[in-house]
Amino acid sequence: MKRRIKTGGAPMRANAERAEEREVEQEFARDPLCFVVQKHQASQLHYDFRLELDGVLKSWAIPKGPSLDPGDKRLAMMVDDHPLGYRNFEGVLPEGYGAGAVMIWDEGTFVALNQTGREESEEAFRAGLERGQFSFILAGEKLKGEFALVRFKRAGEKTWLLVKKRDSFASSEVVAEQDRSVRSGRSMEEIRDSAVD
Numbered sequence: 321m322k323r324r325i326k327t328g329g330a331p332m333r334a335n336a337e338r339a340e341e342r343e344v345e346q347e348f349a350r351d352p353l354c355f356v357v358q359k360h361q362a363s364q365l366h367y368d369f370r371l372e373l374d375g376v377l378k379s380w381a382i383p384k385g386p387s388l389d390p391g392d393k394r395l396a397m398m399v400d401d402h403p404l405g406y407r408n409f410e411g412v413l414p415e416g417y418g419a420g421a422v423m424i425w426d427e428g429t430f431v432a433l434n435q436t437g438r439e440e441s442e443e444a445f446r447a448g449l450e451r452g453q454f455s456f457i458l459a460g461e462k463l464k465g466e467f468a469l470v471r472f473k474r475a476g477e478k479t480w481l482l483v484k485k486r487d488s489f490a491s492s493e494v495v496a497e498q499d500r501s502v503r504s505g506r507s508m509e510e511i512r513d514s515a516v517d
Contacts, residue, residue: 351438352429353445355458356407357386359425361508362418367425367496369396369482371456373445376401380480385496386426386463390486396469398478410503412515421512424503428460455485461502465489 353372360368360381367385370377380396387394410424431437432444433455441456448454452471458464466485471477484490499507506514 352431353438353441354407355428355430355460356424357426357463358409359423359508360418361420370402370407371430371445372404373442375404377404377406378449380469380482382482386482388484388489388491388493388495390484390490392484394482396480396482398480410501410511412512421508423501423506423508423511426460426462426502428458428463430456430458432456433466462495462498
């Protein structure tokens, strides 16, 4: 268990945050797994949260999008796995299931909590899926720090909650309002319009 040091002012807090960021970077030193969050304007706007495991993307649809506020528990409906290469898709899906604009809203790497390597993280992820709870650390452009996925058993096997844990990256900022692709810098409207051209 990490011991928290009380910081006495802005410079000390800034130093503590930089130290925690360095710790997070060190967690990812050995072949990390990837994650992507794709903002998807289908029949209903939602965010597809995808974590790499065993060569595929395990996926959850999050209607309100991820939050950096530990007080928010975001509904996350488990959906079908997607091919690993789908993490690179940004554009417009044609008419049919899931039709609409897709933005690479965030991307980066992750490890299971208290793990540093790919194999240990995958093992912890598999066990977490079985158990119904998985804690992990994200190193994305918008999402950073510790998160957890927790199965909400009373609502069914595919119903999960995505929760931000308290750390230096926790914030009351509404991160879902950051409305540009981390890959292309485009807005949803620009992605939609590019399909018409």
